[in-house]
Amino acid sequence: xxxxLLANIESVLRxxxxxxxxxxxxxxxxxxxxxxxxxxxxxxxxxxxQNLHIAASSIFPVHQPLVDCIRKxxxxxxxxxxxxxxxxxxxxxxxxxxxxxxxxxGGRAHAISQGRLPIDIAFVGAPTSxxxxxxxxxxxxxAFGVMGYPRVDVQHAKKVVxxxxxxxxxxxxxxxxxxxxxxxxxxxxxxxxxxGIVSGSTRAATDPMxxxxxxxxxxxxxxxxxxxxxxSFQTGAGGISLASSGLLAGLMQRDxxxxxxxxxGITGFLVDMLNDNLFETLxxxxxxxxxxxxxxxxxxxxQGMSAAQYASPGSRGSVVDxxxxxxxxxxxxxxxxxxxxxxxxxxxxxGGSGGHADTAAGAKLAIVTTRLNAGGFAKIVDQVNTxxxxxxxxxxxxxxxxxxxxxxxxxxxxxxxxxxxxxxDVRTLREIALAASSKQQVLAHDExxxxxxxxxxxxxxxxxxxxxxxxxx
Amino acid sequence: xxxxLLANIESVLRxxxxxxxxxxxxxxxxxxxxxxxxxxxxxxxxxxxQNLHIAASSIFPVHQPLVDCIRKxxxxxxxxxxxxxxxxxxxxxxxxxxxxxxxxxGGRAHAISQGRLPIDIAFVGAPTSxxxxxxxxxxxxxAFGVMGYPRVDVQHAKKVVxxxxxxxxxxxxxxxxxxxxxxxxxxxxxxxxxxGIVSGSTRAATDPMxxxxxxxxxxxxxxxxxxxxxxSFQTGAGGISLASSGLLAGLMQRDxxxxxxxxxGITGFLVDMLNDNLFETLxxxxxxxxxxxxxxxxxxxxQGMSAAQYASPGSRGSVVDxxxxxxxxxxxxxxxxxxxxxxxxxxxxxGGSGGHADTAAGAKLAIVTTRLNAGGFAKIVDQVNTxxxxxxxxxxxxxxxxxxxxxxxxxxxxxxxxxxxxxxDVRTLREIALAASSKQQVLAHDExxxxxxxxxxxxxxxxxxxxxxxxxx
Numbered sequence: 001x002x003x004x005l006l007a008n009i010e011s012v013l014r015x016x017x018x019x020x021x022x023x024x025x026x027x028x029x030x031x032x033x034x035x036x037x038x039x040x041x042x043x044x045x046x047x048x049x050q051n052l053h054i055a056a057s058s059i060f061p062v063h064q065p066l067v068d069c070i071r072k073x074x075x076x077x078x079x080x081x082x083x084x085x086x087x088x089x090x091x092x093x094x095x096x097x098x099x100x101x102x103x104x105x106g107g108r109a110h111a112i113s114q115g116r117l118p119i120d121i122a123f124v125g126a127p128t129s130x131x132x133x134x135x136x137x138x139x140x141x142x143a144f145g146v147m148g149y150p151r152v153d154v155q156h157a158k159k160v161v162x163x164x165x166x167x168x169x170x171x172x173x174x175x176x177x178x179x180x181x182x183x184x185x186x187x188x189x190x191x192x193x194x195x196g197i198v199s200g201s202t203r204a205a206t207d208p209m210x211x212x213x214x215x216x217x218x219x220x221x222x223x224x225x226x227x228x229x230x231x232s233f234q235t236g237a238g239g240i241s242l243a244s245s246g247l248l249a250g251l252m253q254r255d256x257x258x259x260x261x262x263x264x265g266i267t268g269f270l271v272d273m274l275n276d277n278l279f280e281t282l283x284x285x286x287x288x289x290x291x292x293x294x295x296x297x298x299x300x301x302x303q304g305m306s307a308a309q310y311a312s313p314g315s316r317g318s319v320v321d322x323x324x325x326x327x328x329x330x331x332x333x334x335x336x337x338x339x340x341x342x343x344x345x346x347x348x349x350x351g352g353s354g355g356h357a358d359t360a361a362g363a364k365l366a367i368v369t370t371r372l373n374a375g376g377f378a379k380i381v382d383q384v385n386t387x388x389x390x391x392x393x394x395x396x397x398x399x400x401x402x403x404x405x406x407x408x409x410x411x412x413x414x415x416x417x418x419x420x421x422x423x424x425d426v427r428t429l430r431e432i433a434l435a436a437s438s439k440q441q442v443l444a445h446d447e448x449x450x451x452x453x454x455x456x457x458x459x460x461x462x463x464x465x466x467x468x469x470x471x472x473x
Numbered sequence: 474x475x476x477x478l479l480a481n482i483e484s485v486l487r488x489x490x491x492x493x494x495x496x497x498x499x500x501x502x503x504x505x506x507x508x509x510x511x512x513x514x515x516x517x518x519x520x521x522x523q524n525l526h527i528a529a530s531s532i533f534p535v536h537q538p539l540v541d542c543i544r545k546x547x548x549x550x551x552x553x554x555x556x557x558x559x560x561x562x563x564x565x566x567x568x569x570x571x572x573x574x575x576x577x578x579g580g581r582a583h584a585i586s587q588g589r590l591p592i593d594i595a596f597v598g599a600p601t602s603x604x605x606x607x608x609x610x611x612x613x614x615x616a617f618g619v620m621g622y623p624r625v626d627v628q629h630a631k632k633v634v635x636x637x638x639x640x641x642x643x644x645x646x647x648x649x650x651x652x653x654x655x656x657x658x659x660x661x662x663x664x665x666x667x668x669g670i671v672s673g674s675t676r677a678a679t680d681p682m683x684x685x686x687x688x689x690x691x692x693x694x695x696x697x698x699x700x701x702x703x704x705s706f707q708t709g710a711g712g713i714s715l716a717s718s719g720l721l722a723g724l725m726q727r728d729x730x731x732x733x734x735x736x737x738g739i740t741g742f743l744v745d746m747l748n749d750n751l752f753e754t755l756x757x758x759x760x761x762x763x764x765x766x767x768x769x770x771x772x773x774x775x776q777g778m779s780a781a782q783y784a785s786p787g788s789r790g791s792v793v794d795x796x797x798x799x800x801x802x803x804x805x806x807x808x809x810x811x812x813x814x815x816x817x818x819x820x821x822x823x824g825g826s827g828g829h830a831d832t833a834a835g836a837k838l839a840i841v842t843t844r845l846n847a848g849g850f851a852k853i854v855d856q857v858n859t860x861x862x863x864x865x866x867x868x869x870x871x872x873x874x875x876x877x878x879x880x881x882x883x884x885x886x887x888x889x890x891x892x893x894x895x896x897x898d899v900r901t902l903r904e905i906a907l908a909a910s911s912k913q914q915v916l917a918h919d920e921x922x923x924x925x926x927x928x929x930x931x932x933x934x935x936x937x938x939x940x941x942x943x944x945x946x
Contacts, residue, residue, distance in 0.1 A: 004790060160789070179789065180789055181788070306653075315652075318652070
């Protein structure tokens with residue numbers, strides 16, 4: 001048995017026999033606090049490696065150094081379910097010649113399991129590990145909680161490297177990723193800053209317009225008849241989502257309703273609902289804040305799950321299939337209920353599906369909440385810049401000017417109407433939004449360079465993203 | 474998404490499109506209390522299926538109905554790391570035309586992972602499951618603890634079936650095997666009797682001869698220099714092993730030594746040592762008694778592991794590689810330190826390696842304890858009936874008439890001598906054993922039918938087992 005614990009990243013790269021053209025995978029549990037991708041890419045660059053494919057579970061602003069790797073030819077291909085910040089800008093500017101592949105979280109897991117996305121070296125940033133690669137995310141100064149995304153990568157990668165800043169005596173306990181899957185271990189000073197896990201607002205919205213949207217969204221859930229014993233729920237960490245969760249918690253408490261599970265990226269808000277027995281279980285693929293990290297380490301009803309268990313459409317059944325309700329955001333929604341969270345109204349990449357399309361497809365009721373206008377742009381449009389989530393999987397759009405129900409869901413329309421909710425045709429909402437807008441949606445020229453393809457869960461192509469020609473602001 | 478929860482085992486078998494010649498896998502966490510294998514085989518027989526290969530992680534006396542399946546041609550092939558009771562007798566009598574394959578626990582995991590042992594349908598007996606197949610072994614009337622063996626099977630089987638007698642609301646929490654790996658779920662009245670987990674003696678030996686062997690074994694560990702901070706240890710549930718563990722616990726307590734881990738099948742005895750902080754962690758592949766089951770459900774330092782993590786030689790490093798000391802039993806030991814736990818002195822199959830050869834190969838110090846004589850037979854022989862564990866991986870044999878050290882381990886000989894331990898040449902022990910024996914080891918005729926092959930961890934063939942011709946007693 002050769003020694004697994006190596007002195008530094010360079011030794012690991014040499015031991016993995018890294019060479020031009022390989023695919024390296026990374027995960028994003030430290031989100032905008034991650035340093036693992038950056039430190040690996042720095043060593044890779046120093047070694048003169050070229051033409052790599054970076055298969056990340058998400059790219060954040062902190063990964064700005066990747067732009068330089070692209071410029072130098074170290075990286076020539078990229079795939080990820082979510083890309084934000086300078087790397088997204090560089091892609092939108094056409095800096096990569098090969099189209100970026102933007103999957104869903106479930107679709108990425110599916111592609112890896114099927115062998116459509118073969119990984120040469122998977123890098124696991126681990127807040128705690130032993131010298132054989134047993135590791136977890138709940139102990140150590142960089143604790144980020146669940147390790148849901150790399151669990152899939154390590155099962156299929158040719159080589160697996162654990163990078164830790166907290167090397168403990170064998171055996172690390174608990175072990176979320178276990179030694180028989182790990183080739184090499186390396187200790188570094190820091191894998192990143194867990195304060196960067198929380199990105200953007202994690203407070204419930206307080207402005208009246210957002211509160212009204214949240215209230216209407218919760219009323220849609222009530223009207224649907226799904227809010228009953230055994231209720232299951234997922235939402236994000238945005239202001240409207242958190243306000244909705246608060247209202248929902250109050251209702252469940254008042255009516256003595258105990259939900260079965262909440263899933264997805266987990267916030268302290270959902271931890272409170274677990275502790276208040278409003279949900280039996282949390283199924284967590286990724287902790288969204290440090291309260292969730294703490295809860296995951298302590299509460300056995302707060303359970304981790306892999307990206308495959310969470311959302312893979314190619315598995316034998318994933319958690320999203322059992323969701324009653326998901327509440328999702330949108331950059332744009334169009335007349336066919338297609339939702340765009342990949343590009344902004346200006347056509348530039350600003351994020352990506354993550355689990356957006358996965359949960360919309362799985363949930364019995366997929367609610368999209370959005371204001372009609374933002375930054376001068378209409379958010380209800382004739383046609384979205386980019387289809388991230390197909391309209392056929394979106395049931396309701398809740399706005400500050402009323403609620404549009406997907407015409408496929410006649411049943412739901414009448415339920416909401418009986419409940420006295422302000423239902424409006426999506427075309428009416430489009431007109432109001434357009435009238436209130438001061439800027440025009442930027443649609444790419446048909447001849448503009450293709451910079452990304454958006455994959456649906458099953459790997460089929462949903463849409464393409466083209467370069468934006470204007471200088472960036 | 475089709476419905477996973479089916480009405481009965483027959484529906485499951487039809488849904489799996491069972492047909493002649495398939496390989497079905499089973500696990501043995503309920504040991505001699507298991508009813509899953511029997512109930513599946515009953516339905517299979519009723520359906521008229523023929524010529525199946527049963528790939529079990531162990532076969533116990535409770536599986537007597539398999540003998541009838543063999544007689545009827547329902548089962549024509551068998552592979553397992555351990556086979557005891559009527560099925561072992563039938564094999565020894567030559568009732569199967571195809572040789573049985575007897576692996577090690579690690580070797581079985583390796584063969585499954587490599588694709589050398591392809592499984593058509595894996596059956597998981599689950600003390601608790603939800604309707605999607607999330608399941609655990611710690612809740613429900615049939616709780617047996619860790620699910621270490623089926624974890625490997627379900628990763629590679631074409632179809633996975635969970636059979637439970639405690640169907641709970643989705644999602645079952647915790648989930649040791651998760652839904653994305655499970656095709657079908659079926660509820661039955663009982664998967665077996667957890668009282669059957671405990672087989673044979675689970676009390677420390679009290680007779681003076683056994684105590685002396687235990688004392689000498691512990692002295693060997695002391696003399697080896699391995700009993701220090703971070704010590705790691707594995708042993709079985711036999712009387713000498715438990716007596717040794719008791720002595721070891723006393724020493725560790727007295728000297729303030731804290732071990733890193735104890736591994737393998739876990740007993741209440743090791744649970745006590747964990748709770749007394751004599752070990753930091755238990756790495757458990759299979760609970761050996763109900764106190765271990767309870768501890769596993771409650772104590773996060775009592776961790777489960779898969780058969781692959783435990784012992785697979787084809788993985789990227791398994792737990793046995795980090796063992797300091799393993800204490801093992803023997804039916805026979807020969808002049809080359811080869812150990813037989815597969816057949817008795819009468820040549821009949823009585824068990825098999827389980828983790829015997831895995832741990833001997835991995836541990837720094839592999840100690841075999843045995844009396845010189847039993848039932849009139851000498852247990853130290855010129856040549857073992859069957860090589861289960863190669864002598865090159867066995868370091869010391871501790872008997873009631875002294876300690877033999879493998880000549881390869883000169884270093885150890887001098888350490889033990891310095892410690893004043895009664896070292897004797899293995900040939901001397903052989904002579905004493907022979908002199909005290911009243912029966913002669915039964916060696917099979919060279920022309921007798923080949924009934925089994927014994928595989929080493931890597932899948933190479935260590936030895937063969939031949940039919941016994943005499944009538945069974």
